[in-house]
Amino acid sequence: MKKAIIAGFALLIIGCLSNGCESPDELEFSEIVQTKTSIKQSDIAPIGSIPEWVKSKVSSDIYAKLEIMSTCCRIDYSFLREDISPERWKDITFAIDGICKEIKIGNISLDHPIIFSVASENVTDSFQTIERLGMLEKGCVGRSKQIELFTSKYGPVLYAIIDYVYNTNTKAVSDIEGEVFLAPLSTGQNASFNGKARAFHLSNNTIQITCNGKLSITDKNGTLLYENVNVDVHFVP
Template sequence: MKKAKIKVAIFMIMAAVSGIIMVLGCTQDEMTDLNSNQYDIWNLEEEADTEFMPLNSVPEWIKDKVTKKEYEAWVRLSSRYEIDYSVLSLDLTESQKKDLYQYIDTLYALSKDSADGKSVGCFTVVTQSVFKRIETLSNPEVGGETHGVTDEQVVYHAIGKTDVYVKATIDYTLNSSKDEILKASPNVFTEGAAAESFNGSYNANILGRGVELNCSGSLTYELSDGSERSDSFNKKVNFFIFGV
């Protein structure tokens, strides 16, 4: 009788282990599907607190990540835009690099005659939200167009509070060759427990594979002593969107 119980117990343990392996195998297959894309969508998730460097500021570590020609492109753009360089911490494909530096050259050419030594705005590279990406994989779009929404990006960081932001996402539609944005619609919102409201206006302009977000208004939030503070701001952020 004891031997029978032992056999049953061993069988149940083996079945449980087998079930775990099956679950892990299924998860690995799903991850393989995600990672089979031309770049690793997970690694392109941006940090919540995007850091835009001041004009004419190119971090030293970038020299080890790019060629001399690419570095010169960043130096030129930094004379016009405050830049988020986080995309350069990733291993970009040659195709991604080509698209990115073509856009940088275009952006610089369009801005150099109107800058007057002042910041034209901010520049960052974004991609489709990982959650939206999973949805797209499960339900492929029909008709060749790609619909997506970018990850959240910081537009404005409150002066008197470290964890209060105005953020934005961009809903967009790419053409069938994924080299042009056909439609773009911004969503602007506040984040942070102390955030109370954002009052203002915003709009988006399409520029090839990029979207220029213009956002102005006031962010109201609560300080540590219970009082309120309102920051007024006027921000322009240019989003370059990688095709998916």
């Protein structure tokens, strides 16, 4: 299979995402990104669906809020497959409450759906941030989050990886880097994406990622399919 690439891709990245950083610098760059083969499978559910196993992992109150969110959110339930500390649950609940409020006032709806995801509390100090920054300050850890951005009729095809430094004391986020990449398709199919992405911090302790552009897929018969991508992701860092 030929390698699919993202041609002319522009990714906007916030240079400072800490709380109180009112006017963060943005770094824009363009590069060609190869298709990645090492992709972690997610537990992202379609709108209107909650996996049966989720009910035993959360309280009745949280489950009721997930039901509200599922009406117009694709939720990645991967975070529920690991142990979550009480302090971490406070962050997650705060973000969930914020999204439920946005749904209530109509800012998030079926016309403007989102993807909701939570970074793993246990994935720390294990990626290129350490190589890039060297020794981190006390209380700071490196975190990485892979997010499924878009699913075509051929399956999940567009992903993002966000790497950043998280201060466990202040809950501030800094030194964020990221990339958007394509998943490998079946033999004989090729894909490319031309677009842009942006990440920024929200007041409800989430990072928002927007990704817009055009996805092109050539199937086994040589037919070219175009799909517009307009994705809004909220994830708890």
